[in-house]
Amino acid sequence: MTTVRVTVTLKPSLLDSAGRTVAGSLVKLGFDEVKDVRIGKVIRLQLETYDEARVRAMCDKLLANPVIEDYTIEVEP
Template sequence: MRYLARVSVVPKKAILDPQGKAVQASLHSLGYDEVRDVRLGKLILVRLEAQSPDSARERVDEMCRRLLANEVIEDYEFELEEDGTCGGG
């Protein structure tokens, strides 16, 4: 079975995020004063094959811990769904 994982990686709250602060300041200057915090991160799409959803979740979690996120300074989470795309592009 093919799966698509959408991995979101952002700086931990205790870590200074200068890019997020710059975006927040720009939003405020544009009149979006209700914005209280902005954290800039990355979205990683991973397509993989696995025998089951549980197996796919285990593999994606391992990928995150070993490579995709630096757990010292970043938090990650992911969503997993069956990949209905054709061709594997």
């Protein structure tokens, strides 16, 4: 069994309004070292067999929206 971590984030050129809101709240709570926050999804897949091309296909078909999101695939040790 292989554990694969897919991280899906908004493309850097797009405004992340949730992240912007969290950054503002953190500063209001006194964490004024916070300069920027971006929020994404992490999807942990348990796979019987690992094939990177197939995981890429899962991302393109279901896990991410390639128009507005980037994704990275990492195999967990």
